[in-house]
Amino acid sequence: MANVLDIRRRIRSVTNTRQITRAMKMVSAARLRRAQERALAARPYAQMLTSVLKSLVSRAEIYDPASGELLHPLLVRRPEQNVLLVVITGDKGLAGAFNANILKAAMRFLEAKSGKNVEIEAIGRKGRDFLRRRFKTADPRGADSTAPVATTLVGEQVGVLNRIEYPLASELAERIIRRYTHAEIDAVYLVFNEFKSVIAQRLVVEQLLPVEQIGAPAIAEATEMRLEEKKRAIEAARGAGVALRPADTREADARAAAFAAAPVDYIYEQPPAVLFRALLPKYLSIQIFHALLESVAAEHAARMTAMESATNNASEMIDALTLAMNRARQAKITKEIIEIVSGAAAL
């Protein structure tokens, strides 16, 4: 049996670890709350933009009189030859299976698109590191490039997730739009962890371009949370005082949905078609911005859950070690008594 001193040393070490994991859990919970608030604050703009686009789409003037079609470079459908995949992971680890799951989904996507030219843009250090090990880094391919079909890493954003600001999303969106308009890419997908609340999360592959329908994200693939994950997330959230349900936004949502859609005859300063052309690119920026905000919230939630599990495991180990230590001590005392007693008997 191990000696008491050794066990005591191990208990002390596990206790220290538990202190760290517990602190990390609380920090993640605080960051999660902040991330949720930011996502909430970003809702009105996104919804108003969606609302005005929807109301513009419902107007006849913006359709081409000859073909009756809605014309916009971002609505153009081409055979999918060159695909851009934007992968959003975290910058840091220790978040359970968060990064691994996203990258698994990305790899599945790449498998499904094999035979096509796929370019990857990685946001987040973890994803960048993983993808860079597997694929060549290359310059974005031009429309008339003769380079062989391949999967390449064409861009990365690392260390930006700490403080997500809108320009990050809008610059990325502008770059994507320019390439799409020039027919360098035929479709754009986004892989990320969607986050509505601690218990309403899923991993999605969303088609950004071509735009299918405004106000309804085109989800190509979604993986829901497993029951076991949900249970652990609930426990962790309750322990850290994080709300399980998303805040009630019905009233604000209703107001936003009425934006530019009041039952009145608006004067249009610009023709609706011009407005539509100017607004649609912003819709893309907003979708990316939201994906980033939600991914960050999901990452903090995943870390919070992972650290809760780690803390529980440490507690269990401390209990087991304490028991072992007491047994060892008892055994030692018993042995000593036996020695004394048998020594006395020998006299």
Added chain:
Amino acid sequence: MAETFQLEIVTPEKLVVRDSAEEAQIPGRNGYLGVLPGHAPLITELGAGEISYRSGGQLHRFAMAWGFAEVLPDHVTVLAETVERADEIDLARAQRSLAEAEESLKSARTEEDVSEAAGKIERAQARLDVSQRQQS
């Protein structure tokens, strides 16, 4: 007729202003618009420029980049991609980006590059103007 209207300025990141205003000036794509209570319903794209409103006799000024506005008789909502309160503007940064934009205008080759540089100049200029007007 009501003497004020509700004004909201919203950016992608948050709600910046929710206030009742007596009048407002917004930088429409085709020129500045003055809005008073009871304005006819209107929808317009906004350019870079100054957005200002008067509330309780106090004038508030902001610099904004691209945006979009809905005007209703008792309610004005402005969606703006970026909004900065006049006293929050970073003058040095605005001057720097103006210089940069002028530089890239010189080296611009395509139509796109030119309009991008022009947009950047517009935005930087709007910041500088608002900030200077605030100080005078």
